[in-house]
Amino acid sequence: MAEEEPSAMTIGDSSQRDALAEGILGLLRPAVAEMDTRVATVRESQQELRSYIDTLAEELKQLSAMQALPVDLEPYVKKLANARRRVALIVSLMQTVQDRLTRVQQGVAKETSRRKALAAVQPS
Template sequence: MELDTESTTTSIDDKTEDFCENPTRDTLAEGLMCLLKPTIDQLDERVRATRISQVELKQQIEGLAEELRKISDSQQCPLDLDAYVKKLMTAKQKVTVVSNILQTAQDRLNKVHLLIEKESARRRALLEPTPSTSPLEATNPSIQ
């Protein structure tokens, strides 16, 4: 028996030389690059501009914070009023909620009162005789 010394299996390494010199592949790659390159360049430029504007914004915020620190130091306020302001805002929100609840309850009570008045007026109209009829006609409808 004779052993084959040549391998018949194929590998990607064996085909890379053919693949790199494929004119169709090169044309497609070049076409894709021509399509994608302007978009990628534009995206890259916008990312760069965004990063620059973020650095500028950070510098402006730091400057503003420094100015606020200077103002705060120059005021020499002995009390930290932030905690009190927060408490006042919380109290204001609670008062607003309670006020809304009370207003809703008042509206409901007004509607109930109006319905009671209507019902009372309807019952009075049914129980009281009309002024055009005599009491005898009101109690005995067959007289009419």
């Protein structure tokens, strides 16, 4: 024979069930109402945002239609790329010139010290 498990709370009559349901609803009702209000507010905000986006898109279309020729930036981009290339070449050339000047200065310093050494050795 199967034994029946004793339940923690035996709800036999409908008035007890109704009271329990009303108590649970009383606890949840404020939270549900707040969530409902927030969802409605978010929906209104989204509709307002959508309206603003539609208006902006329409204004951009009108602005685009008012321009006779769109601005072509490609020539300016090419000019900037050419200028960048020229600057890189100049930097390379300047580095080469600097290296040469450094070697000339070192050569002059060696020659000067050699002449000083020779002048000190030779009596005048």
